[in-house]
Each structure stands twice: as structure tokens, then as C-alpha cells.
Amino acid sequence: MANSFSTLGVLANLKRPHAAEVLTRTGPLLRDLGFRIAAPGAVASLLEADTVAEEGDLPGACDLLVAMGGDGTMLRAFSLLGERDLPVMGLNLGSLGFLSSMPEEDLEAGFRALARGEVTVSSRTRIAVDLHRNGEVAESFLALNDVVFGWGANSRMVRLELSINDEHVTDYACDGLIVATPTGSTAHSLSAQGPIVHPDAAAIVLSVICPHTLSQRPLVVPDDRVIRITISRATKELILAVDGQEEDVMREGDRLTVRRHPVPARLVHIPGYSYFHLLRQKLGWRGSYV
Numbered sequence: 001m002a003n004s005f006s007t008l009g010v011l012a013n014l015k016r017p018h019a020a021e022v023l024t025r026t027g028p029l030l031r032d033l034g035f036r037i038a039a040p041g042a043v044a045s046l047l048e049a050d051t052v053a054e055e056g057d058l059p060g061a062c063d064l065l066v067a068m069g070g071d072g073t074m075l076r077a078f079s080l081l082g083e084r085d086l087p088v089m090g091l092n093l094g095s096l097g098f099l100s101s102m103p104e105e106d107l108e109a110g111f112r113a114l115a116r117g118e119v120t121v122s123s124r125t126r127i128a129v130d131l132h133r134n135g136e137v138a139e140s141f142l143a144l145n146d147v148v149f150g151w152g153a154n155s156r157m158v159r160l161e162l163s164i165n166d167e168h169v170t171d172y173a174c175d176g177l178i179v180a181t182p183t184g185s186t187a188h189s190l191s192a193q194g195p196i197v198h199p200d201a202a203a204i205v206l207s208v209i210c211p212h213t214l215s216q217r218p219l220v221v222p223d224d225r226v227i228r229i230t231i232s233r234a235t236k237e238l239i240l241a242v243d244g245q246e247e248d249v250m251r252e253g254d255r256l257t258v259r260r261h262p263v264p265a266r267l268v269h270i271p272g273y274s275y276f277h278l279l280r281q282k283l284g285w286r287g288s289y290v
Contacts, residue, residue, distance in 0.1 A: 005114065007036040009062030011055065011077050012043045013069030016093040022068065022104065023047050029108060033115040038062050059084050064114075064268065070094025071187075075243045078126075078144045078265055087121055089114065089268035098186050098282060101269040110270040118271055123264040124199055125181045125223055131240065131248060132255040141242040144265050145184030147258065149250050150176015150209045152236035157212055159233040164225045172216065176209035176238060177229060179258050183265075186279075188244075194218040199275060204258070227258040 008030060012019055027047035030037055038044075038051040038061040053061045059081050067077040068091045077088045090100030091107060102110040113119055129141040141147065150158075160172040180189035182197040185205050190196065194207035195218055204227065206219040221227070230253075231238070237249040250256075279285060 004117075005035070005063040007038055007051075007062045007064075009053070009058040009065045010037060010039040010043055010047060010049070011058060011065060011067050011069075011073060011080070012039075013073045013093065014042060016069055018104075019068065019093055020046055022091075022093065022107065026068075026107065026111075029111055033111060035111075035115070055080060059086050062086075064089060066091065067100070068093055069100075070097055071099045072244065074099040075144060075245075079142075079243065079245075081265075082142065083261075083263055085263050085266065087266040087268050089119075098278065099183070099267065101267070101273045101278075106270060113270050114268070120269045120271075120273070122199065122267050122269060124183045124267060125202070125204075126261040126263065126265050127179065127181055127204065127258050128261040129179075129242065130257040131250070132257065133253070139248055141247060142261055143184070143242045144181065145187045145243045146178055146180040146189060147240070147242050147256065148176065148178045148188055148209075149238045149240045149256070150174075151239050152234075154236050156235050157210075158231060158236075158238065161230040161232050162206070163228045163230075164221060166226075166228075169219075170216075171232070172208055173212040174208045174210055174216070178205075178207040178209065179227060179229075179256075180205045180207065181223075184243075186282075189218070192218075195220065196279070204260070223260040225259075228255060229258075230255040 023046035037049040038053050039049040040055045044052040065088045067073045074090045091102045092100035127143050129147045130137045131139045162169040178189045182199045182201045185197040189207045192207040202223045204223045208216050234252040237251050240248045240250050
């Protein structure tokens, strides 16, 4: 693809080791490549950015958002976008980095590839989540990875009712539920024994947290369905987390409606990116030997 990016917005996690040093050497590189730079506060100072912008204003000040950190920084970047259709490029300064396709050692080569228009862009499903309470929508969220609710002030299980496209599916006695996109299938859902789903798959994964029966297994459904989960019985408030951030609590009678959002997330990948290579590397797949 031809290079269509002139201004890069940079979001960085300065708590990461060597983050300040990486930013200091990234600024001159980006300017030499002809990019303008927009960034907030201390990040702007380290980059000697052209534009200083608050985090929330970054999406409106750039053509592409660069997230320097780990997966949490990438998720933060997408949360800033809201419903904007803006690509995000991740530089991994962390340890896991499923979302960041550019490792620190490829920083210079990656930005040079971006300047030459040699990167690719993949589309990832996002989900829109509505929290219904007392017959009204109390809050709405967008998620790239997942929406999770569970835990609480005591260890008693809760009862949930699941329906898809207004058809009753089942009732769960459990500790909570995870609704994940294919991108989020390698996040919290994976730790709950959910399947790994390729990012290009048009699917949503429902993984039950500690079901009180051996018959309950993760459920994969087409992403054009409308999913509704109602808390039919609970003696406690449940934590509601969207992309790993605690957003609210849920209580008996509350309902979540989850559907695919029409605007996907767009991730920028440097040359050589491979999803299966990423899985082998991050999950330590070695194969079996006889």
C-alpha cells in the first residue's frame, strides 16, 4: 500500500523499562522519514513532537496512532478512538504483545517500511456492549478484546440466562462469563479454556467462568448475532470489565446486549508479520517429537 500517513500520534507507556530512551531515539527517526508527530505531555517532550495534544485529542490530530508499550497500551489506544476508523500501529515494549506486531529491535526497520508504504492493515472485529438496568440503557462500551463480568464480594455462584437473536439458549450456574472477539480469544478467554480463534473469523466466543456443571463448554457463534445475557439471580454485585478495565458493576436483573460494531479496529503490521508465527512464539508451541 502507498504511504498515506503524514502525522503520527504517539501514545506510550512511560512505566516500561527503557521507554524514555526508545522515545528519545524515535523522534529524530520519524522526522528524518518525513513524519510529523503529535503526542501528549511527557511523551511529546521526549519525541520533540510538532504538536502537543491531550490523550483524548490524539485521534483527531493524526492519520495513524502509534502505541508504544504492551497490549494494555494498544487497548488504551483503541479506547481513545471511540468510533473513529483510524489505524493503530503497535511497538511492543512489553513481554507478551499479542496486539503489537513490531518488536523493539525492529523499530527502525518498521518505521522505514511505514514510510515506504510497505505495511499491511488488518481489520479486527469490535463489539458494542450495552448495559441495561431498570429497562433502560445505563451505559454503553466498545471492546476490541472482550467484556467480562464476574467475581464479587462473596464466593456464591450466580445464575445467568443466555439468548441469541431472542432465542433462549441456556441458563448458567457459574462465577461469571466472558464474551470475546477473535482478537480477544487469546486474552482472558484463553485462560478460561476458551478456543483460539483466527482474527479473520466472523465469530464471537462465550466462555463460562467456573461453570457448576461439566456439560458447559465455550460456545462460538456467528458475529452477526445479537447476544443477550441476563443476571437472573445473584446475591452480590459483579464486576464488569471491558478490555481489562473495570467499568461498572452488575447486579440481579441487569442485562448485557452484545453485538458486532460496524466499524472494525484496524491494526498496522510490518513486513514479515504472521499470526501463526505470533502464536508459536508467544504460546511457546514446540510441536511433539517421537
